[in-house]
Amino acid sequence: MEFDHTAHPNPTSAARLEQILANPGFGTSFADHTAVIDWTAERGWANPRVEPYGPIALDPAASVLHYAQEIFEGMKAYRHDDGGIYTFRPLENARRLNRSAQRMALPELPEELFVASLEELVQTDRDWVPNGDGEALYLRPFMFASEAFLGVRAAREVSYRVIASPAGNYFGGELKPVRIWVTRDYIRAAPGGTGAAKTGGNYAGSLAAQQQATAQGCDQVLFLDPTRENAVEELGGMNVFLVTADNRLITPELTGTILEGITRASVIQLAKDRGMAVEERRVTLDEWGAGIADGSITEAFACGTAAVITPIGELVDGDRSIASAGTGEVTTSIREELLGIQTGTVEDRHGWMHQLA
Ligand SMILES: *Cc1c(COP(=O)(O)O)cnc(C)c1O
Secondary structure (H helix, E strand, O other): OOOEOOOOOOOOOHHHHHHHHHOOOOOOOOOOEEEEEEEEOOOEEEEEEEEEOOOOOOOOOEHHHHHOOEEEOOEEEEEOOOOOEEEEOHHHHHHHHHHHHHHOOOOOOOHHHHHHHHHHHHHHOHHHOOOOOOOEEEEEEEEEEOOEOOOOOOOOEEEEEEEEEEEOOOOOOOOOOEEEEEOOOOOOOOOOOOOOOOOHHHHHHHHHHHHHHHHOOOOEEEEEEHHHOOEEEEEOOOEEEEEEOOOEEEEOOOOOOOOOOHHHHHHHHHHHHOOOEEEEOOOEHHHHHHHHHHOOEEEEEEEEOOOEEEEEEEEEEOOEEEEOOOOOHHHHHHHHHHHHHHHOOOOOOOOOEEEOO
16 A cells, blocks of 8 residues: 655745754644555555645544544654664554554554554655754554444544654653652553553543643653552653662563553663663562662663653652652663663664655
8 A cells, every 4th residue: 555645835934944943842743744554444455645735624523532443553763874764663553553453343453554654754854853962753653433323332433643743851851850749539441451652541530630741840740550559650751660779670560451561671671781680570669669679779760662771759648749760870871771672773683663754
């Protein structure tokens, strides 16, 4: 299936684009185009194209607006010194999109169409890729039920799209440790639920907890599993790692309630490459607190595409505070290696980078 290459003008002036790229922020401005592929139960995927970016005409009865049948992905395109534009492990995103699709009863998108949609959009909007330190064009593929129908069943009409947004440093400024609020009032996911799917509803359900975190002066929320002795799960949109004094890495195992981060998998690989032992297992909040207190846990960090790797400075659990050491050496060094691979300054020995344009 070939993308339609009809040319479309760029509504954003060169001067305005320069202004946007000088200070990209996160998720506030959007590239001039969007990649689109339609799906119906009758004909499957059809009509792949690149269109001007703009509002979507949706019937008010579109089932995504009522029953939240929606999934998404998040990835970044980096401008390398060789002039090419590259993204990180896109086949992993394609596969995860399809696992999310299975869980949310949406159609699976062939992997090559997923990758082609990224290539087409980035080739069209290549001027939107910033080239500052740690900056990238954030790519947001998403799929939703567009059928106008109020009955409850999987939609027979679906839209897949990709939009792009220039991105600076996610938490703004330099690498500063974040303060994390431990929620005891809310959980993010449960066995058999949708926690492992990248679906909007998981985020909608995390917002009340995020509001509490913000009210407590924290940056993000940590979710626990109260049915497993307060096992650490993850943040609203990032996976969590602990570093031990004897050079081990500990991260919660994938039990079906945690999102399988591609950054998480890559951090595990890079740690193993350095000879670190990696433990994917249940880790409780008590173990975390006791480890910080007796010095056996020296660092904690969160990871995900948007912020890459962010040190966790402090956990706030009601009246109790668990402080970490700040930005530790292992966190900094893994972050530099991963960012180096992504931005093209460190050898890509696993073949993770894929040229888009
Ligand atoms: C997307 C996401 C992550 C991070 O996944 P990456 O592939 O590393 O970007 C972690 N947790 C949740 C809940 C997510 O939605």
